[in-house]
Amino acid sequence: MIDVPGSAQAEGGVAAMRCSIRRSGGRGGKRLVVPATVAAAVVSGLTTAGCEAGGSHAVAERPAPTVTASLRSDLEKYLDAHGTKDHFSALSLRVTHADQRPDISVGAGTTRYGGGGPVPGDAMWQTGSNTKAFTSVLLLQLEAEGKLSLRDKLGKWLPRYPAWRDVTIGQLLSMTSGIPSYTEQRAFLEDFGADPSTRFTPERLVSYVRHLPLGAAKYAYSNTNYLLAQMIVERASHDSYADRLTARIIRPLGLRDTCLPPECRPDTASRMPTPYSTQSILPTHVNKPLPPLGLSWAQGAGGLVSSLKDLTTWDKALYGGRLLPTAQQRELASLISMKTSKHITTVTAGDPLGYGLGVVKYAHPAAGTVWFYEGATLGNRVLHMYFPKSGMVIAVAVNSSVEEDTLPDLAGTVYKTLSAHDAHDRS
Template sequence: MRYSMRRRSGRAVASALALLALAAGAAAGTTAIASPATANHTATATLDSALRADLVQYLHAQGAIEHLSALSVRVTYPDGRPGTAVSAGTTTYGGHTPVSDNAVWQIGSNTKAFTSVVLLQLEAERKLSIRDTLGKWLPQYPAWRDITIQQLLSMTSGIPDYASQPAFDAALQADPDSVATAASLVDYVRHLPLGARTYSYSNTNYLLAQLIIERVTRHSYFDEVTRRILRPLGMHHTCFGPETCPAGVASHLPAGYAMQAALPGLDGKAVPPLNLSWAQGAGGLISSLADMTTWDRALYTGRELPAAQQRELESLISVDTSKSISATTADDPDGYGLGVSQQFEPSTGPVWTYAGGTFGFRVLHVYVPETGVLIAIAVNSEVDDNAPALKLFDTVYRTISAFQRR
């Protein structure tokens, strides 16, 4: 299955949440390291080696099965301590160039939070309200005129997902390099019937959100994200493919491989490194894990929005019942906000997490409010069965927990 360009539900990430226990262990384990600088450096280097060994073991076990060659993990802490960055493998399947800790990746639907934040910033500037309807801002879609911006962002609009349409699959396989627009992608579903206005993951919502940003600001979506988010946060290794990516960026991406049953025409082939025009504001960002963790920390600690809009961003509905919830619980563990996702894990309580997938990459981040630890993991293939990769998260957890006990 695809993590988020075709995300079925929050359960895909929920089964990965053994990783989240890692976060609590990471925080405690790091502070347990001896305080002298030399001891801390030695312990960190040893932890890096152990984590790299975990990644190498996964490559040996799953590399051929998943047609992947590169993995990367980054952990950051709330008090400014240096983060942990570990990578393993090579930039191409069967190649020899080691993947760098500074590699960039297609981060898929981790992009959605950027789209939500821009709209919420516009609301704070009184240029729109998230309760405005599509009839006000996008009258070219009369069948959807009563749907609100809030329903788009919370995945409760009932608008079908363009990325799940057979015609979209066929077009992508016929010409992976073709450049699409948000409007052309919306056309795959504009004449389909609406579903119920309950939670249903649809990437089309975020293309429409992008079009609203452009209508309100009279600037391109990519310009607004760059001006409002990337430049202020110093995210110099983040761009939108292919619109804003410098030519040299492609050389910093590992090759990404599509391995999904629905896309036999792409099987085992490297996807275009920069052309994410098929994803746009739903999943078109390319970023380093260092940049992504910088952004996610700013996002979840309230640096990007006024308090009122931060509350709107984090206003949750239950993925299971589509009812509003104040937080996820053991009985109702999956919640979706406005481009953000919260899940409940017994060892840590509620955590913020998002799994993003393109046709050649998987990138997951996890933020644990209780400890302030933030984790991002990236791999360079996309497959239908993510169960083995989720076991890798368990392995990483055990490794860091072992250092906690030392």
């Protein structure tokens, strides 16, 4: 997630999946009722079993809804329950499996609040801090090539920030650097609020915190960490961050709908549901549209735009070990307890959340151990869950961001629906 002040981000439970794993913002809104889409295979009938007096009538059972119809119903119920309060109009869901079952893609609502067309199957979204794992993978690939080490200190790569010279790259990626987050600074919020289309540079964003004292070397979510990581990618590769993303990840994985603004195709914004701010920290923008591609404030910490099809393809490659050598894959998955800031080998019911290098492992009470992340910008939320035992990925997206987030609840509902249909199919 992208960490924005004011958001009561849940850090535990299925109710705890978030872009910034600590986030903020405020919301309010108006309700949009969306007509239900006609479900496939809704067939019923009344047949006469006998015509004699006293003859019985047999009612043919209504076939069970397909899994797609059930999931569409889940989305529509969530939209009806939360769309007004959280001022969103659009929902997308994608489920992919590791076996031969076809992917499931479901949408609900309309592309803008109070109007617009239906949400297209290829809708694109601001993915927020799902971007962080891309940044981590770039650095881990560079490490595998001997161009840097996660033990390297900032004094080597970014000497312009002497106060942080002893912070390591690994501490940036694991959120244990102690460097404050620029998204929590009033000056940044005022500048963004004055003009959401402002073109920020990484240096300007870091300037909001470079004068602040360094905190303790313990887990604390900070978007500044990943801006600095982006700068190191560029220093070590002698190339732009956007070009490295394209050459090392986007092109090899065939991610046709993934881009870092402003390096996006001209039609990208037209495929994006309108983002809405309900953040009390942006008082002049509450319940108002934000620029779909106005993401220079997030960059390597949360600036990517993508479709859920691309995102689930990326997640399967990320967690399936297709992008990194074994040693770097282990580093990616090394965990810091978000509760104690200690290194942990795995998560447990008593210590359920572990932060890796731009990824989070969670001991889910129903689903078991999963990887997840919820990325939040100031106008979108995108959450994914990866199930290591089955290889299934669930990804959901919505076109607003909130202080009291319930999107993890929807992900939990989707998981229950999928489990129920799997159990029915096996019976």
